[in-house]
Amino acid sequence: MRAVVFNQYGGPDVLEWVEGPEPPVKPNTVRIQVQAASVNAIDWKIRSGQMGGQSTDDFPLFLGFDAAGVVDRIGEGATGVEVGDEVFGLGSGTYAEVAVLRSFAAKPSEVSWEEAAAAGVAGETSVRALSLLAVTEGTTLLIDGAAGGVGAVAVQVAVARGARVIATSSEANFDYLNALGATPIRYGEGMTDRVRTLSPRGVEAVFDVAGKTPMPQLVSLVEDPQQVVSIANFAAGEYGARATGGGGDAAAAMAEIAGLLSEGRLHIEVLTYPMSAAAAAHRLLQEGHVRGKLVLVP
Ligand SMILES: NC(=O)c1ccc[n+]([C@@H]2O[C@H](COP(=O)([O-])OP(=O)(O)OC[C@H]3O[C@@H](n4cnc5c(N)ncnc54)[C@H](OP(=O)(O)O)[C@@H]3O)[C@@H](O)[C@H]2O)c1
Structure with missing residues (x-):
């Protein structure tokens, strides 16, 4: 699979769209074939090295905390979901063709992949x-x-x-x-x-x-x-x-957001880039005046 990675902290141009190993599914998660992932402010802060915390030995680093896609593997203990289901939610390394989600809900069929991906972290x-x-x-x-x-x-x-x-x-x-x-x-x-x-x-x-x-x-x-x-x-x-930086009930939040999306009470304006152009999306988000969300598609 291909994924966006970076091998050093720095500006948007450190991002590369390259071949890499598929992530394994873990207990209580699902693995998805990513159809869209969203760009969050934390992503450019991590990329630029502002968040610290990780050793440079860990490179290459992956990015992305939410996505929407089709389930292809189910981790031990994950319930209420089947291979082939269309889901969206929170995970890691989602700027990729394949990623793992830990909190997710069914994607309402009338909602686009891009809008569903955008609803994860923001929701x-x-x-x-x-x-x-x-x-x-x-x-x-x-x-x-x-x-x-x-x-x-x-x-x-x-x-x-x-x-x-x-x-x-x-x-x-x-x-x-x-x-x-x-x-x-x-x-x-x-x-x-x-x-x-x-x-x-x-x-x-x-x-x-x-x-x-x-x-x-x-x-x-x-x-x-x-x-x-x-x-x-x-x-x-x-x-x-x-x-607040975390600690809520993410599964319940995803369920509430899925309900609002399917009732047509939540719409997210999205601007879409190919994953290979993640650097351009980061450049725009970093300027601080995006309306709605930026989304990446493989
Ligand atoms: N702690 C957490 O759990 C958590 C989770 C998610 C995000 N965050 C953080 O929350 C912040 C916002 O995230 P986001 O995704 O909403 O970012 P964002 O999409 O990049 O925010 C862009 C928006 O900020 C507005 N803005 C710019 N300057 C402003 C100002 N001085 N006062 C009020 N609004 C201003 C802009 O409005 P105009 O275009 O109209 O200027 C633009 O619509 C980021 O710092 C992010 O890292 C934290």
Whole structure:
């Protein structure tokens, strides 16, 4: 099989599309013939060496944490799935023709491979953060950084739960966020004033997706600082807010996301590249203004 690998940390051009061994299936996982994989911000951070942690002896390194595809092997203990099933979800080394998923759900037949692949990490992260914030019917929620991969999914999950969503983006994405059911406002200087214009007593919950607004400003919008959850600012705890990097029920999250996709309540705008052009996708994502998700196809 072919896979995207890199043999040194660096810019997008370290990525290579090369032949390699197929990954073995492990207990409680499935192996898939990948039809599409998504590009997540963590991927370019790993590639550039920002995440550290791995010895250079481990090269070549593989990338990718979500995908959609057709099951070709079933690991011991994995239940409710058969060879030939179409699934999507979370795994590793998904920028490849064959990859292993550890948390997955059936791909709704009416949803494209690309959209299903895009729903993995963004879906799990959104459900995890909104559950920590107890977002439910009637919650007034600010999503800061709403037009990108995670934000656009979080808006739709929150709207589906009956929340009132105020969402930040550049003006270029206002129509997009309106169409998803949110009230858009500009991020940057004066953002908290714009929130208070819409919701004078602040909000009940803040999902900090972008990690760019100073934490004291976000905390000033809620009664209890714990009602700010960040996925990108790990200094949140210094201000009484919370940061999350994992630990949710990923299988349940995938089931919720599959339900929203099949009901037509979750749509993800995708821009698709061949896996051989993963470097171009990384270059664009790193600029920080992608709407929706970038997806790779073998
Ligand atoms: N902790 C976790 O579990 C976890 C999981 C997934 C992702 N993450 C992290 O979460 C962050 C967001 O991920 P993502 O996939 O959504 O990234 P992304 O798709 O690259 O985000 C792009 C979006 O960010 C918006 N943006 C840029 N500057 C902004 C600002 N100053 N304020 C608000 N929004 C701004 C852009 O909107 P405009 O184009 O309108 O400017 C664009 O739509 C990344 O740092 C990622 O590593 C963490």
